[in-house]
Amino acid sequence: MWRIKELFEKISEVPDEDWAFFMTRVEKKTFSKKAAIIKKGEIENYITYIEKGSMRYYIPKETDDITFGFRHQDQFSSAYDSFVTRRPSKYTIEAMEDCILWCVDYHSLQQVYDRTRVGNTIGRLIAEHNLVLKWNRELSFLDQSAEERYLDIFNNRPELIQKVPLKYLASYIGVTPQALSRIRKRIS
Template sequence: MREKIVHYFSKITPLSEEEESAIKSSAMIKNYAKGAVLVHEGQFSKETFFVLKGLIRQYNLAEGEEKTTAFFTEEQWVIALNNLEGDKPSAYYWVCEEDSVLMLGNDDSAQKIFNQFPRLESIARKIVENTFAEYQQTITTYMTDTPERRYLRLLESRPDLIQRIPQYQLASYIGVKPESLSRIRKRLMKKP
């Protein structure tokens, strides 16, 4: 699993042997069972997660109903962008929807490695910028697209999710009830 982490960082920029070694030795990897709650809404947490294997769902409760706002799969970061300092309570639940293998991180451990290898800080900044851009695109989609278009975008961009998550979570993610998602699917199947 440590090789997967190095491979991910190497896709962003080539790493020196020392940087590779530092990433491998500092990586804290943990296994989580399906159903494990990583963070509860209202909990204070400074941790970020990198998904090596598995599926994490982000949701919050609105009037007692779960509203799914994100799914994180292999080679994605689970980061609370509104709380990088970890000084605010989480606005979300992060739950493992599959057995998962995650790399854990926090600002304290990151600062130690950045002090030793300053170039890794610019790589980390690029990762946060990319994660923020993905979130921003998702928000824009919710504000401008119809539920049917959001579903089609999901089919195009992340077809694996359709097979990995239950229909009620998929419906919540695109902003409709499960019955409406069924109607969308039926309508799309009738189109040539």
């Protein structure tokens, strides 16, 4: 749990009483590899911090799922649109490896926002950071070729190259696994 506090402290100083209140609202959960953390059609009830493991965000399809996001150790995860709107998720989040998560449910987070001095600030800044990541991803599809998207991942997010199976990475950049193999061969 100290790693969560370190992340929060990078954003804003967290008074001891705020931290103590937050800690009473957090629960530890574990998921095995390939387990669904949330399924399409369910309402997201948690914001999670990933202590260990990694996750894949995807839209389930009959043949090939569409992967559109990943989260790894020391990052926050959620089907955030479902969490905020209280509507069913349009996608699934799956553990790509065994995961240890620290979770705060929707109602508890509202209490943290209401009763702590820094809860709102930390929540807003984390949401803003994730929004910028989402915009950058969307813009990459409008402004870059698949090869440029792969090179961007290679240079800026090498953990994806190391941890993510080729078929998920190909889907993430919008190509088939065969096309990604050709891209990798061309640039090596």
